[in-house]
Amino acid sequence: MVKVSLFLAAVLMQSVALAAVSPSYQFKILADNLNHPWALAFLPDGDMLLTERSGALKRLTAEGTVRFTIRPELPEMLLVSQAGLQDVMLTPDFDQSAKIILSYACGTLDANNTCLASAVLTDNGLTNITRIFQAQPLKSGAAHFGGRIAFLPDNSLILTLGDGFDYREQAQNPANHLGKTVRLNSDGTVPQDNPFVGQTGYAAAIYSLGHRNVQGIFYDAPTQTLYSHEHGPRGGDELNIITPGTNYGWPVATNGIDYTGARVSPFTTFTGMQQAIWGWTPSIAPAGMTLYRGTLFPAWQGNIFVAALAAKNVHRLEIDNQKVISEQVMFTELKQRIRDIRTGPDGALYLLTDSVAGQLIKVTPAS
Template sequence: MVKQALLLAALSLSPAVLSDKVQSYQLTVLHSQLHYPWALVFLPDGDMLLTERSGTLKRLSGDGTERFSIRPQLPQLLQASQAGLQDIALMPDFAQNAGVVISYACGTLTANNTCLASAVLTDNGLSDIKRIFQAQPLKSGAAHFGGRIAFLPDNSLVLTLGDGFDYREQAQNPANHLGKIVRLNADGSVPQDNPFAGKPGYAAEIFSLGHRNVQGIFYDAPGQTLYSHEHGPRGGDELNIITAGNNYGWPVATYGIDYTGARISPFTTFTTMQDAIWGWTPSIAPAGMTLYRGELFPDWQGNIFVAALAAKSVSRLQLENRKVVSEQVLFTELKQRIRDVRSGPDGALYLLTDSDNGQLIKVTPAN
């Protein structure tokens, strides 16, 4: 880890610009009193869509003004502990049909998993909501749902899933979706070129397997690379480059230990399983992720930013040849759990803080 280069002062949050003469960036609170915000996506007209885990979707203007706040009627939405409304992404042909996809926990406390729905964005909310995918099997509990979405160049999408916490061995079972990343067409159907499509004993939707709880994924078009990260238990958080058909090891190979202190596996690496390109021990609890391609911060060009819940910060990872060469820990002065980080079309970074009084914060260069 490189020494943090920025000199940061402890600042109290307010609806005004947060800045200090010694900082190279400033933080502006655009919206507050959010209830566990989870994800953010930018619209072509400059507005933003923001999800709250409690089941609310908000449309905000570029300056944070609320245009609407609705509770979309998602089929069998489950709200409990980690379960709830999660990610939202624009369809590749959004300009023509205003289509979006939404991930959420669905079912009951004793029979649930991650679902994906399609919908149409209107001036006042959403219409034509349809569930297009439900991960299988249904399981009990309200933890480890994954839920992040990324579209690929061929207009298919990948949806990250979790191992359900109590079902970690199932991450190595190719017959189901627990502990997997799945690849779908935009209508929920299975792409014929999925790595295991048509293979007996394998769920056709699987794109990669051996994951614990993947809550960050990003496709870097210039680099033609799909990055994801996942939570370890006590340590063993991972940053991975995802390749179709690869096995990423959980729970056979991990640097983490169980919450009881017991060893999960004697292996940190295992033949035929893909190693992470970066990791964190102790755990930072990685959440959202983005790769910066903006112009406001030239020094950050091509860097990965990983939001962290437990560490209450954002990790800036500098890459060379798809390898992490240094890490810088940012925004610790907020002293808040960071749920999501997004790179805006205006070149700013946007943060969502994870609490029942969460905030949307814009990061721009200091004046």
Template sequence: MLRFSALLLCWGLLPTVLAQPYQLQVLADKLHYPWALTFLPDGDMLLTERSGTLKRLSPEGDERFSIEPDLPDLLKASQAGLQEVTLTPDFATSQRIILSYACGTLQANNTCLVSAELTDAGLSDIKKIFQAQPLKAGAAHFGGRITWLADHSLVLTLGDGFDYREQAQNPANHLGKLVRLHADGSVPADNPYVAKEGYAPELYSLGHRNVQGIFYDAASQTLYSHEHGPRGGDELNIIRAGANYGWPVATEGIDYTGARISPFSHYDGMQPPVWGWSPSIAPAGMTLYRGSLFRAWQGNIFVAALAGKSVRRLVLENQQVVQEQTLFSELQQRIRDVRTGPDGALYLLTDSQDGQLIKVLPAD
């Protein structure tokens, strides 16, 4: 078991961020670019690897099964592959899960969703329920994170396809958008643009770059997401139905060439972020901590960072970030996902070809 003590690394911020001693326990290793984690009612975990593998693990990290589900047109290349796994709200009776993944070919692809029944041995009755449009070339910026709203509709994050950033402002397609769907892939009748000509009916919000973190806080009825900027300009946003989040018209980031993407960091009619990172930390998974083990972390947001090789703890007051703390940088690993477990522990996935599942517990 690895043991570390959390250190305050946010010099210059408000002094009320207190160190919370913790220990790190590696539950599983030799994972091939693990991407997402979710928890089953019996305490087991489902874990995805970008290479196309779905694993079921015991609470102790022992492997119950490891399968490569038959996902229609799965694309594996660069950032493309298997992504999110989540349980449907009626899982207790239906045993169904949702998976997101990159689908198509290098010349024609986008993000897909499937619904499947979880069995003791793997998956059955796999059905494709959504494919983002249009199909585009390349293997970058797929989004792929999922959260469930209070009405049991799901919100799926989508990327701009990297080379198609102007399309994030085109309401007729799904590039650089969040979409809202029912669990069967159908479109909710109260989506903000469902009956508006020239708008894709699935749209929930637009003007995003590559959203790889999202959660819904039922207590405050607030939907949070974050997204990658280019060089700088990573954003944490509060999502409101029908709103425009600015990309690429308004951004704090610059292009990888050093050129300015836009003269505007803010623009009328477009929502500014509630927090940002420049230089980029490359935010990945995200969770809201409501567990019982870490009192000092109650109600805090935890953001996994790839380039930042850490997890950022954000302290909120009135839906505004007032403090930030850097955690787990001693691992010196790209962190792909961070989740709150039903036991109150935090769980981390490290992003590498020899990735790990790490459990964060209070120090003894």
């Protein structure tokens, strides 16, 4: 009884400590009636680019007014179930080139994978749309495409990929891109210092392997750390620190079980495979992610925010020396699936809710 009381006291103290450093906030809906919004990017002039999984790209003002909505003619874009338009990122030389990068599902229902395209942003839409990468091999089905993009300090980009759901064993096959993250130059070519370049039996674009479906990634420049998270099956969602050439275990080592209730693997850890720094069981279905370096919420400086679909909330993780030391569940009052979360240049947090009538929500300190 004493031990239980001590445990409860410790939990209560942690909750109080979290509450003490959690500033009050307010929501403002900037845009609504968005068709499964997926990603958000901020332009230097204050505007925003927003993608919808249904294939539309919108340009909005800082106040949420839509300047244009287009359906970019991305080569062989596939729109069904989880397949569609995904991430959008500005290239590091955007100020000179006006180039952006889009990720999307491409191909047919029987032969598809994740693609990247570059394009030039104009006042009215896009020009010079060019497919620069297609993950291999082509597979059937419409699930687990990954699709998040991050740029590294050398201007190379990381693209997260999925295992295609029915092809999970391929996440351990180094000859293809299923269940991997890949590192590319912004034109889609492979950097020659990738970890497996020149190795027989390895796809040269691979940066890390052993992933299920990575839909959140963020490079934190101050700590030079690349964080990503991925969906587990029933349980086993993971937060990882990504380093080149590392194997993250799926499906050999996992804390999740199959949707049928069967065991995916008898192992939760395995020799030579990197363990997650944090995890969620039951699954929260992690989606977008940001690491806060804004100014509006000083108490959240350096915290990771993870959007959750199934859990319908956001998880704030306090990080110390690349370790999670506390977690707080936030924004449950919205009662919505959260697809993406971004830190704006103004220091506000921006949320995208996932539905046929999705919203863009701005989070600022309570006045």
